[in-house]
Amino acid sequence: MDEQKKGSFLVDTMVFTKRSIITIIRNPLIFIPNLIISLFFLFVYEGGLSGISQLPAFEGANYLAFILPVSIVSAAIGGAGGAGQALVKDLENGYFSRLLLTPSSRLAIVLGPIIAGMLQLLIQTILILVIAYFLGLEVAAGFGGVVVVLLLTLGWGLAFAGYSVGVALRTKNAQSAQAGTFVFFPLIFLSTTFVPYELIEAGWLKIAATINPTTYLFEAMRSVFIDGWEPWPLVRGFLVIALLCAITITFSAVSASKAVSSD
Amino acid sequence: MDGSILVHDLVKTYKGDVKAVRGVSFEVAEGEFFAFLGPNGAGKSTTVQILTTLVKPTSGTIQIGGVNVNEQPERVRWNIGVALQETGIDPVLTGRELIEMQARLFGFTKKKAKERASELLTLVDLNDAAERPCGKYSGGMRRRLDLALTLVHKPKILFLDEPTTGLDPSNRKAIWKEIKRLNKEEGTTIFLTTQYLEEADQLADRISIINEGRIVASGSVEELKRTLGFDAIQLVFHEPEEAERASVVLNDVGENIERSREEVTIYTENGTQLLSELVRMLDEQQLSPKTLNVKPPSLDDVFINVTNKQKERV
Numbered sequence: 001m002d003e004q005k006k007g008s009f010l011v012d013t014m015v016f017t018k019r020s021i022i023t024i025i026r027n028p029l030i031f032i033p034n035l036i037i038s039l040f041f042l043f044v045y046e047g048g049l050s051g052i053s054q055l056p057a058f059e060g061a062n063y064l065a066f067i068l069p070v071s072i073v074s075a076a077i078g079g080a081g082g083a084g085q086a087l088v089k090d091l092e093n094g095y096f097s098r099l100l101l102t103p104s105s106r107l108a109i110v111l112g113p114i115i116a117g118m119l120q121l122l123i124q125t126i127l128i129l130v131i132a133y134f135l136g137l138e139v140a141a142g143f144g145g146v147v148v149v150l151l152l153t154l155g156w157g158l159a160f161a162g163y164s165v166g167v168a169l170r171t172k173n174a175q176s177a178q179a180g181t182f183v184f185f186p187l188i189f190l191s192t193t194f195v196p197y198e199l200i201e202a203g204w205l206k207i208a209a210t211i212n213p214t215t216y217l218f219e220a221m222r223s224v225f226i227d228g229w230e231p232w233p234l235v236r237g238f239l240v241i242a243l244l245c246a247i248t249i250t251f252s253a254v255s256a257s258k259a260v261s262s263d
Numbered sequence: 264m265d266g267s268i269l270v271h272d273l274v275k276t277y278k279g280d281v282k283a284v285r286g287v288s289f290e291v292a293e294g295e296f297f298a299f300l301g302p303n304g305a306g307k308s309t310t311v312q313i314l315t316t317l318v319k320p321t322s323g324t325i326q327i328g329g330v331n332v333n334e335q336p337e338r339v340r341w342n343i344g345v346a347l348q349e350t351g352i353d354p355v356l357t358g359r360e361l362i363e364m365q366a367r368l369f370g371f372t373k374k375k376a377k378e379r380a381s382e383l384l385t386l387v388d389l390n391d392a393a394e395r396p397c398g399k400y401s402g403g404m405r406r407r408l409d410l411a412l413t414l415v416h417k418p419k420i421l422f423l424d425e426p427t428t429g430l431d432p433s434n435r436k437a438i439w440k441e442i443k444r445l446n447k448e449e450g451t452t453i454f455l456t457t458q459y460l461e462e463a464d465q466l467a468d469r470i471s472i473i474n475e476g477r478i479v480a481s482g483s484v485e486e487l488k489r490t491l492g493f494d495a496i497q498l499v500f501h502e503p504e505e506a507e508r509a510s511v512v513l514n515d516v517g518e519n520i521e522r523s524r525e526e527v528t529i530y531t532e533n534g535t536q537l538l539s540e541l542v543r544m545l546d547e548q549q550l551s552p553k554t555l556n557v558k559p560p561s562l563d564d565v566f567i568n569v570t571n572k573q574k575e576r577v
């Protein structure tokens with residue numbers, strides 16, 4: 001008599017992911033500006049700064065390959081931030097409570113927007129790479145190198161999505177969650193953004209670049225674009241990302257469990 | 264899992280020492296239509312959110328269909344349907360998509376979810392708007408869609424938090440009709456909160472009046488009127504000024520007196536006995552009412568009385 005019903009985590013996750021994808025597609029304003037900014041980086045910096053790659057510190061590298069990771073990573077941050085924004089919208093219009101009242105997996109509720117964000121990010125990154133290819137990009141590590149870049153981007157996106165979801169569930173309000181995405185600027189610009197480490201002038205910026213995890217991501221991507229298969233930059237890059245993911249996903253999981261069992 | 268609700272000594276204190284619910288106990292039997300009647304801020308929504316697993320109580324035990332809410336919230340969620348005071352709707356999806364998604368989350372296959380969506384859209388009369396994004400719906404349409412979402416999995420127990428507040432009469436009637444049907448024909452247990460006496464009177468088998476986090480009176484509509492033990496003597500005068508004078512003169516006659524414009528209502532233990540005395544007193548002051556009625560109390564009278572008494576105690 002007493003039917004002990006069980007939900008399916010996979011079905012729930014699929015349903016939530018599909019819904020997030022529909023939401024993204026119906027609101028192109030969510031991803032188009034972000035993509036335009038990233039391409040803007042690519043065109044303007046490549047057009048304006050490519051001359052400096054004649055400097056010996058670049059060791060003959062093509063500036064396009066040097067600046068491309070900046071464009072990819074900035075697109076990734078924007079794309080991953082969308083997961084948090086989507087949750088904030090649900091919290092604000094009350095739909096989040098409606099979802100909590102279903103027997104669906106609590107984890108799936110949070111995972112749906114994250115997976116959709118990762119897919120968006122993957123497509124964005126491929127698009128940027130294709131454009132870069134037409135601008136004359138050559139990848140020293142070949143096709144495998146492209147796969148490595150995609151993996152690095154996804155890892156980075158996941159870490160940032162964890163952060164944005166955590167902030168969203170904690171603040172439960174759009175302004176604060178939006179403000180949370182401003183870490184974008186220090187992450188992107190306090191790094192080896194425009195020139196290699198040796199060319200950074202200010203001591204404080206050198207220190208910032210050393211602490212900034214983005215630096216290791218840039219270096220890992222540049223190594224496959226410019227140098228081919230070099231183990232150390234890749235090991236460092238993936239380690240930093242694994243560490244970041246562990247931190248931000250724990251943060252978002254803790255925030256989620258607080259948000260879903262409100263007292 | 265049956266359709267009963269059991270709440271014992273429920274207390275909820277929010278951060279900052281906000282005492283929203285201060286020790287509430289009640290039972291609802293399977294198939295019963297129960298209403299929580301109370302003004303804004305009485306603690307109705309807090310109670311609903313706790314009973315439906317959304318908010319954790321500070322103390323107290325709650326069993327929904329014999330299942331402890333704190334221990335097995337997921338099992339409870341399978342069997343309850345909840346329409347919160349604020350409708351929860353994603354404005355980007357269409358009505359049909361929302362219902363289908365809700366059905367999928369309750370374990371329906373894709374095909375079954377589609378069928379259920381069509382049924383429910385017809386039931387709440389939203390077929391014409393089914394393919395439009397919900398963000399474009401009017402308030403009444405949103406409420407109806409919210410009700411459809413609540414009913415997707417045919418829950419045994421329905422929680423409806425002020426389901427008709429702010430609706431126009433035709434939408435209100437539509438919602439009343441549907442929840443009456445669910446209760447009478449499908450035997451669904453209903454827990455409804457409202458600020459409208461008329462609504463509780465029309466729909467509920469049993470009512471608890473809640474004020475400032477406490478239940479101040481409970482019973483069937485008839486019982487509530489009877490246990491109050493009062494008759495209401497209603498006097499209507501020609502002028503508000505006369506009514507005002509009368510209310511001064513008669514101030515000590517009954518237990519309680521209410522005046523609004525040219526009407527005076529006196530609550531008293533025994534209306535008929537008091538009547539001659541009352542007429543004499545008015546005569547002395549050359550006051551003659553246009554009409555004079557003795558009637559058993561209405562639910563309105565009960566409500567005013569219990570909430571007034573509570574104020575006096577404080």
Ligand SMILES: Nc1ncnc2c1ncn2[C@@H]1O[C@H](COP(=O)(O)OP(=O)(O)O)[C@@H](O)[C@H]1O
Nearest residue numbers: 277278281283302303304305306307308309310
């Ligand atoms: N999340 C909350 N945090 C703090 N106080 C709250 C919260 N929700 C409700 N309250 C307070 O609890 C009391 C009861 O509110 P509520 O349950 O919404 O009453 P009702 O639904 O009867 O209008 C009110 O004083 C309200 O301000």
Ligand SMILES: [Mg+2]
Nearest residue numbers: 307308348425
């Ligand atoms: Mg309320």
